[in-house]
Amino acid sequence: MNSASRDPQVVVEVLSEALPYIQQFSGKTVVVKYGGNAMTEDTLINSFARDIVLMKEVGINPVVVHGGGPQIGSLLEKLNIESRFVNGMRVTDSQTMDVVEMVLGGLVNKSIVNLINQSGGKAIGLTGKDGAQIRARQLKVEHQSPEMTVPEIIDIGHVGEVESISTDLIEMLAARDFIPVIAPIGVDGEGHSYNINADLVAGKLAEALNAEKLMLLTNVAGLMNGEGKVLTGLSTLQVDALIADGTIYGGMLPKIRCALDAVKNGVNSAHIIDGRVPHAVLLEIFTNAGVGTLITDAS
Ligand SMILES: Nc1ncnc2c1ncn2[C@@H]1O[C@H](COP(=O)(O)OP(=O)(O)O)[C@@H](O)[C@H]1O
Numbered sequence: 001m002n003s004a005s006r007d008p009q010v011v012v013e014v015l016s017e018a019l020p021y022i023q024q025f026s027g028k029t030v031v032v033k034y035g036g037n038a039m040t041e042d043t044l045i046n047s048f049a050r051d052i053v054l055m056k057e058v059g060i061n062p063v064v065v066h067g068g069g070p071q072i073g074s075l076l077e078k079l080n081i082e083s084r085f086v087n088g089m090r091v092t093d094s095q096t097m098d099v100v101e102m103v104l105g106g107l108v109n110k111s112i113v114n115l116i117n118q119s120g121g122k123a124i125g126l127t128g129k130d131g132a133q134i135r136a137r138q139l140k141v142e143h144q145s146p147e148m149t150v151p152e153i154i155d156i157g158h159v160g161e162v163e164s165i166s167t168d169l170i171e172m173l174a175a176r177d178f179i180p181v182i183a184p185i186g187v188d189g190e191g192h193s194y195n196i197n198a199d200l201v202a203g204k205l206a207e208a209l210n211a212e213k214l215m216l217l218t219n220v221a222g223l224m225n226g227e228g229k230v231l232t233g234l235s236t237l238q239v240d241a242l243i244a245d246g247t248i249y250g251g252m253l254p255k256i257r258c259a260l261d262a263v264k265n266g267v268n269s270a271h272i273i274d275g276r277v278p279h280a281v282l283l284e285i286f287t288n289a290g291v292g293t294l295i296t297d298a299s
């Protein structure tokens with residue numbers, strides 16, 4: 001339906017209903033993680049960019065962290081390099097690290113920046129290496145297959161976890177009305193690059209910025225149980241049980257862990273939402289529609 005065919009009364013009512021949400025969130029920081037799996041269609045990416053610009057225009061400070069797993073996978077495939085994952089993390093040798101840096105820091109970052117700018121925003125794309133803002137260390141991965149009695153620690157190469165984040169650069173940009181768009185690449189004290197899961201970066205950044213909300217946009221309706229029903233309001237213990245019985249696996253593992261950590265460490269709420277729904281960000285922020293899985297400290 002185009003805007004001309006909508007009842008103007010409905011349009012103004014919708015706008016008016018958004019007022020309390022605009023008042024509640026104006027001046028607050030919202031970290032939005034845009035997963036590579038949700039960046040499938042041009043119309044969706046465009047509606048995402050417009051949502052981010054609208055947030056900024058009504059006084060909210062959006063900070064975008066993006067993934068790009070499928071986009072990395074497709075370039076690796078063209079280069080005949082195999083993709084392998086352990087606990088949802090990409091095994092990253094030096095050759096793969098180069099591809100990760102090219103795809104995340106280059107192609108994906110700049111295409112999101114460009115779309116936000118096309119929608120009238122002022123986006124600036126950065127990786128964690130800029131201003132050395134994301135200090136990383138190597139992530140040690142614990143892996144246990146059913147036949148093993150104790151977990152083993154596996155070296156999966158240049159995969160990092162966040163050691164610390166300096167928020168100076170992001171805060172400076174946000175204060176001058178820029179929208180920071182961050183690629184999840186970190187750096188250690190010796191200048192080595194690390195491939196960090198984008199959910200982990202978004203969670204730690206939301207904590208460091210004292211964000212009001214952490215929104216994780218993905219390609220499913222939310223965290224689901226075995227029957228495909230969206231679950232919400234889960235405790236850490238319930239999540240542990242769902243991991244142990246295999247209901248939560250792969251890319252959902254870092255997502256749910258970082259959402260729980262973020263709310264434990266001061267972020268008011270974390271949301272795992274369906275990025276395939278047009279304007280998913282606006283639906284979550286400005287309506288009561290309650291898309292996806294909500295996690296709060298009281299969960
Ligand atoms: N319990 C679960 N509920 C929903 N999705 C799950 C669950 N367990 C695993 N997943 C998987 O997690 C994926 C989302 O993670 P990921 O592929 O890393 O997406 P993104 O690129 O958005 O970070 C889903 O597509 C789904 O295959």
Ligand SMILES: CC(=O)N[C@@H](CCC(=O)OP(=O)(O)O)C(=O)O
Nearest residue numbers: 035036067068069089090197198
């Ligand atoms: C260590 C690790 O797995 N890093 C991810 C970084 C990108 C990412 O997280 O992308 P999505 O959000 O689209 O999954 C990767 O190499 O795929």
